[in-house]
Amino acid sequence: MQVSVNINGVEHSRDIEPRTLLVHFIRDDLQMRGTHWGCDTSNCGACTVWVDGAPVKSCTMLAVQAEGAEVTTVEGLVKDGALDPIQEGFTECHGLQCGYCTPGMMMTGRWLVDQNPNITREEIREGISGNICRCTGYKNILDAIEYARDHANSEVSA
Amino acid sequence: MQTPAPVEYAKATSIADAISRLEALGEDSRPVAGGYSLIPMMKLRLARPETVVDLNGIAELRGIRVEGNELVVGAMTTHADVLSSAILFEHYPIFREAEHVIADPIVRMRGTIGGSMCQADPASDLSAVGSALRGNAVITGSSGSRTVPLREFHDGPYETVVQTGEILTELRYPIRPGAGSAYEKVERRAGDWGVCTSGVFVVVSGGVITDCGIGMAAVNADHYCAPEAEALLMGKAPTEENLAAAAAAAANEANPIADQRGPADYKRHLASELTLRALRRAVAASQGA
Structure with missing residues (x-):
């Protein structure tokens, strides 16, 4: 299934299985390893990213649900080389x-x-x-x- | 690594669209709301829908309003919105107290009241609240909507009366002027499912209890409620003795089982103690109203 997600201001399109979790889409498909993958049960919060400005545990959301959304990961905190x-x-x-x-x-x-x-x-x-x-x-x-x-x-x- | 089994995905654009998709797809499809219940179930392969129909794009399913003498909460309203709702708090502080101990702030941003009700976990806080308040569920299918009392909404653990091709669209709670309400929960750690919970509302008028409701979660009470305990309170003065008798009766309507959260007699003790604490606070709130 084709999915397009804007991550940290950059549009990413991939053909993925609908069962792909957002955390794996970010880490494996896009090779952005800043977002961590922890407990896998939505308890630990290591995988927290923002989807349209609100925090989400990305191990418990399908990547296809982020279609058209603006996602911010930890890599997106730096602005023009300056730390947040x-x-x-x-x-x-x-x-x-x-x-x-x-x-x-x-x-x-x-x-x-x-x-x-x-x-x-x-x-x-x-x-x-x-x-x-x-x-x-x-x-x-x-x-x-x-x-x-x-x-x-x-x-x-x- | 936990990954759901292969699944198809469809995003519904309206209530009618969701229903027509679910009806066409049949019993191997499931609506997904916030996802914090269904997706973990899919990852554990306890749920294996062939298709999930995403309700997140349906704006008409969100929102909290007063309609006549009822509070109406859209099924896709998030826990965070229920927690912060001034309207719900004005009539029933029990909502804020219960939401405050559900999961954690991030989960509450996306998890929904309808999703929680439909997951029908035996420890579901909002199921106890809904039964305590004698609310109603509005369930919508292709032939229209039907209203089901929340005390008849569950068919057992993880089972509800929502049929294939239907979705839960609204929750409705009667407004009771002068009611006090409260929620009590003992949990092993912040945000966990309760070891036992109790939520109540009480209306005290002319020195006696004229209306009340008692809900309990995690202790295997039929439909999360304690009708015999409620009957004991009706028409009685809200004395400590009467409240304690009702709390003890509520504990007898619980059928807790021993598990990793504690032994059965401990949970039954909690059912009595937490119901008593909630009753005391609800009575005080009603008398102060």
């Missing part, structure tokens, strides 16, 4: 250890900050409850998202 504030935050605050959950954490974190520029630490804690980290205990991740909240000066188009 959420990426700066994870760098400055050491918001990762193994890095497996990081792409999903950043997509969720940036979305949370966009939704509510005054989001509290407690609201962030709840906001990332669908993204699981097995290394850090979350403190530095919360610090990183708060950094993005406090430095959200560059623009990201959803």
